[in-house]
Amino acid sequence: MRKRSNILKNILLPLALVLAVQWFDLRFDLTQDQRYTLDPSTISVLEALDKPLKIDIFLSGKLPTDYLRFQREIQALIQSMEKYTDQLIVEYIDPFEGAPDTAELVAEMNQYGLTPEYVISEQNQAVEQTVVFPWAMVNDGNRTISVPLIEKNLGDNQQTIINRSIGQIEFKFFDAFFKINQEQKKVLAVLTSHDTSEDVKIADLMRSLQSYYQLASFDLKALENDPIKTLENLKRFELLVVSNPRVSFSEQEKYLLDQHLINGGKQLWMVNPVAINRDSLFNIKGSAVAIGNDLNMGNAFFKYGFRLEKNIIKDLYCAPIVLATGAQSQAQYLPIPWPYYPLVAPNDNVIGNGISNLWFKFASTIDTVRSSATKTPLVSSSDFSKSVQTPITIALNEASDKLVPSTFNQPHQTMGILVKGSFSSAFENRIKPVKINQHRDKGKSQMIIFSDGTLAENQVDKGSPLELGYDKWTNNFYGNKRFLNNCIHYLMGNNALLEVRSKAVNMVVLDRELIAKKSNSWRVALLLLPLLILGLFGAIVTRWRKAKYGQ
Incomplete structure (x- = not known):
């Protein structure tokens, strides 16, 4: 009897809990700027979708570190959107898969208006150039909207570009859905x-x-x-x-x-x-x-x-x-x-x-x-x-x-x-x-x-x-074009386009020069500090055991 009770407690109950969790989608946005909480206008557009939308995102395969972070943010946004509609069909595409030549691929993508980004990075005292296509395409079966995922201003460095683009992901997709849904x-x-x-x-x-x-x-x-x-x-x-x-x-x-x-x-x-x-x-x-x-x-x-x-x-x-x-x-x-x-x-x-x-x-x-x-x-x-x-x-x-x-x-x-x-x-x-x-x-x-x-x-x-x-x-x-577009949207009463775009997302920017300057000392500290903490904890436990059982 006790053996059956142990099986029930140790195997069946945890298994039932795991299966039950699959039916519930509980997500909590604990970020200060509510980055993963969709704007009410975005939710309204998603709930109004009455036909499937195919979304192709050309961020897959071998990507620079910053773009991998960007990809994760896009995936998190897509998951938030799928909570409000089942009409999204999302596919992440590696444009270089099966492409015989980079130059030919760039020329072909340019014909569709999908211009590449050239990312220069230094690794092991060597300069490496990576070609990335930060674009998405939204298709409802009748028309296709190209979505530029990168948002950059004059004077931005690579990290600032990615952070600014992360803040505008929701607007980029909302803008595409808005264009497709206009009656x-x-x-x-x-x-x-x-x-x-x-x-x-x-x-x-x-x-x-x-x-x-x-x-x-x-x-x-x-x-x-x-x-x-x-x-x-x-x-x-x-x-x-x-x-x-x-x-x-x-x-x-x-x-x-x-x-x-x-x-x-x-x-x-x-x-x-x-x-x-x-x-x-x-x-x-x-x-x-x-x-x-x-x-x-x-x-x-x-x-x-x-x-x-x-x-x-x-x-x-x-x-x-x-x-x-x-x-x-x-x-x-x-x-x-x-x-x-x-x-x-x-x-x-x-x-x-x-x-x-x-x-x-x-x-x-x-x-x-x-x-x-x-x-x-x-x-x-x-x-x-x-x-x-x-x-x-x-x-x-x-x-x-x-x-x-x-x-x-x-x-x-x-x-x-x-x-x-x-x-x-x-x-x-x-x-x-x-x-x-x-x-x-x-x-x-x-x-x-x-x-x-x-x-x-x-x-x-x-x-x-x-x-x-x-x-x-x-x-x-x-920024003349985007600014005048905003002026016209405002005068025409399309305030939702402005509200979603102006959503504030505060990204913490790391000081890379400071990181490079102090990286060696931090490595040593991270190596030795756990050992010191472990040694101190061992000494305290040993002294406590001697005090308790030494008599």
């Missing part, structure tokens, strides 16, 4: 009249928005003789994007834009308060005159609560400009700091969180004035800046002048703001340029404005648009 896209329009940015120069921004919204062009001059119809057409769009207009707006056009805003339409403006002939600046002459750029919108902007100053901001913290020194075969192209190109960190808010530095060019100060709407600064210059009044001559040879920090003595200056709340019409208590039905003097809306008309413009190489924020002359990447 109906909201519509936004881009102003094409008034000599705004050329199509090829805003092509990359428009391409990045196509997965989220329906895009349309809008010509404010198309029906000049029928302003009522023009306003009706304009009201169809939830957002109007105005990029770098160079032709002033007539009173009638300004009135139509005003009524679009007052009736709840959102607007995103990128304008140059100061006009500079950049062709003259970057040709043989090497100089240009900066003068005020009158778009006939000043009184309307003032009514909304802000004013664009006719000045140019110079910042000690700036992006470089590449200039040639020497002649013919002795010519060298050198990056030189150019204070007219402020390098701006977005302010800490839901739009700017986690975004790399922005690249502004010849920006101006935005002052706020009293109005019923609330104003929130989005981007500002550094505390080592100054403004110069126009008209002024700007010459490229200024780049050779030594920058004197003491002359950059003005505090930060606003270059982009969000205006939201109750707006008063710019034509309140004024004679209207055209009679329309249901004129409104007040209304609630939102507007974002930047004092750099080229903020959304990408560079062009051989007639093809490059990625927005990429400078082909210095090979630097800036």
